[in-house]
Amino acid sequence: MFVIATAGHVDHGKSTLVERLTGMWPDRLAEEQRRGLTIDLGFAWADIDGREIAFVDVPGHERFVGNMLAGVGPVPAIMFVVAATEGWMPQSDEHAAALRALGVQHLLVVISKADLADPTSAIDQVRQQLPAATIVLGTEIDSVRRELVTLTDRLPAPDIDADVRLWVDRSFTVRGAGTVVTGTLAAGAIRVGDDLVHNGRRVTVRGVQSLGRDRSEVAAVARVAVNLRGVDHHSVTRGDTLCTPDAWRDTREIDVALRAAGKLQQQLVLHIGSASMPVHVRPLGDHGARLRLPRPLPLRIGDIGLLRDPGEHRIAAGVEVLDVAPPALRRRGDARARGAELATGRVSPPVCARGNDLRAMGFEPEGERVGEWVVDGRWWADQREQLVTAVARWSATHDIAAGMPTEELRRDLELPAIELVTALAEGTGLAVADGRIRTPGAALPDRVEKAVCTLEDWLTAEPFRAPDADELAELRLGPKELAAAVRAGRLVKIADGVVLGPRAYQRAAEVLAGVPQPFTVADAKRALDTTRRVAVPLLEALDARGVTRRRPDGTRLLTR
Known part of the structure; x- marks a missing residue:
């Protein structure tokens, strides 16, 4: 099937021509039929030389230009009607300006009422206004049909596999x-x-x-x-x-290239597809603008529309959507740089976005794949370097911390998702665990190293005599310092405030192997030469590891 919309000044015979071609009167509203005036969109169709052609008949009165643009917006070809009796008229001019702004390339001009006036003047006016158009007289209806067939043969094949x-x-x-x-x-x-x-x-x-x-x-x-x-x-x-579900991105702000642009005001009406809405216009240079929409629309790069000033009955500019997720313009010079980019007629895709989002925006998802994300290779390499630098800088001022929080790092690098931090860290030698990123095996600060060495000497002499709170305070080993020593593999945390040497579990099993089985907590405490404060959590830890098994009566057996 082929779809063709009409255009032209009011009362130039668009509806009559459609009826002659199809045998169907396109006006459907009672008010239209009473007044003999097309107010809204009309529809008719016919088989012409084996081709199904549907016509969208649009109003020509200046009060209904919005309806006209709703009919023309999604249609690839136009049949423009000019009456020989009146020639080129004001709405002929506005309709032609709209078609130029929309970039319509497939156009047939029909001179109507050629039986009532000499069409020569009208033909000359059309050639001046629409020099590339094919012109045919409406009185020669067979010629009109032949030219319509020729017009449809020139139309590009549609993409029937595209998203709807x-x-x-x-x-x-x-x-x-x-x-x-x-x-x-x-x-x-x-x-x-x-x-x-x-x-x-x-x-x-x-x-x-x-x-x-x-x-x-x-x-x-x-x-x-x-x-x-x-x-x-x-x-x-x-x-x-x-x-189509999940295939389009609704947007309320777009960057566009301008063509056939006249004077741009801050408030104009955007016509795109069949939609019409007032928008706020921010010019970006001479060839681009940012439009803020009052409601979201599913738009993609390459969509064509126009800006109109309804108060002055003029087409202000044609627009081509270049970006449906434009960047913020926060810094001095951002607007100027963006205007220069829009003037080229092309913008670069986001350096990091989900593949489905890129497709919904109208970009081809080209770049390095990171899970569901597509990233620019050079940007990704630069982010990896920044990640290493950021972790090193953070670690220098947090020398005993468990590592830099990954959420803080994500914000620093302005990454859109936390999983990208883990992906970036691959190959850097940094470890990501428990929501933090750090350098594995990092050395303890000197002040902590000295205290841990002292503690190691104590535990060498008495392996299960964990230092008490006063002794830890004397060594200036608080929870953070102890956690750092545990991460470094220098100590093992048995319970809050209870630490032993790194081989505590193995050595405890060796000692308990010499105790008559089963044994009580008191038996274990004596054998290990320790206190209940240490023995109870140590035995519970051995239970959890399967080294010992607690029986219903509270005694334990060594399992290996």
């Missing part, structure tokens, strides 16, 4: 069926049973129609009516979208 984003142009209810929405499907395919997303909520495709017929599947490009389950038709409006 259907811009809604109508929403209504059908008795017995429920909510139905219509739109022009520009890419992808919609099937009965598909799950799609509307405003962050999943909805199910209950049925699909195209050109008045029920289908099990409709592929782009096509006019499509979708019967939805799970949504009320009042909650779906023109400018909404139905999208």
Whole structure:
């Protein structure tokens, strides 16, 4: 199927031409038929020389330019109508400016009412305004059909495997069926049973129609009516979208390249797809701008739209989306540098992002893979160097700490996820454990080293006589210093405030092997020449390691 939208000044005969081509009058509203004026979008279709062609007939009155742009936005080809009786008119001018801003390349101009006036002047005006357009007289309807066929033959093939984003142009209810929405499907395919997303909520495709017929599947490009389950038709409006789940990124701020730009005000109306909304415009140089949207839209790099000043009835600029997740402009010179980048017509992808997010933004996920993340290789290598430096700097001022907290390091490096810290640390010789990162086997500070050496001398003489709180205080070995010595493998923590030598468990088992089995805590205490403060947690630790087994009566057996 091929979809073609009309354009042109009010009362130049767009609807009449569509009827002559299809046999269907496109105006559907009673008010339109009463006034003989197209107000909203109309639809008709026909088979022309073996090609299914659907027409989106748009209003030509200046009051309904928003409706016109909603019909033209998602459509790849235009049939522009100029009446021989009036020639080029104000809305001809605004419609042509809109098509230039949207970058429409596939255009056929039909001179209507050529039987009522000499078309020569109108043809000359069209050639001046639209020099690349093919021109044909509407009185020669067979020629119009032939040129329409030629026009469709030039259209690029759609990507039917693409993610779906259907811009809604109508929403209504059908008795017995429920909510139905219509739109022009520009890419992808919609099937009965598909799950799609509307405003962050999943909805199910209950049925699909195209050109008045029920289908099990409709592929782009096509006019499509979708019967939805799970949504009320009042909650779906023109400018909404139905999208493939998890394939699009909603955004409220975009950076765009400008084309055919005139005077830009801070407040303009953005028209993109079938959506129309006021936006705040921040110019970035002469060829770019940042747009702040009042509500999120599922946009991608390369999307085309336009900015319009409805008060002055003029097209302010065409826009091409270059970034749907633009960086903050915090520092002096950021805006100028960003404007220079936008002027090139291309922006670089984020140096670190999830692969699915890159695809949803419109970037090809190219780079080094780190789990689900895609990173720029040079940035990743630089971050690894910064990680090593940051840990060394932190360790220099926290010489007895268990290591730098990984969350603190993540913030320092401005990494988006904590798992990237672990991935960055690979190959650096640093160890990540228990939410901290440190250098394995780091030497103890001199003041701690001396105290631990003294303690080691004590434990060599009396292996199970753990120093008490006063003795530890005298040596200036607090909880942090003791933890550092344990991490260094110099001591073993038996319980809070209770430390022994590194071979305490092995030596205790050797001593207990010479005690009659089973034995009590008191037996163990005497054999180990220690106190209950040490014996109880030491035996519990041996139980946990399977070296001893506690019996129901409280006695123990050595198991090995």
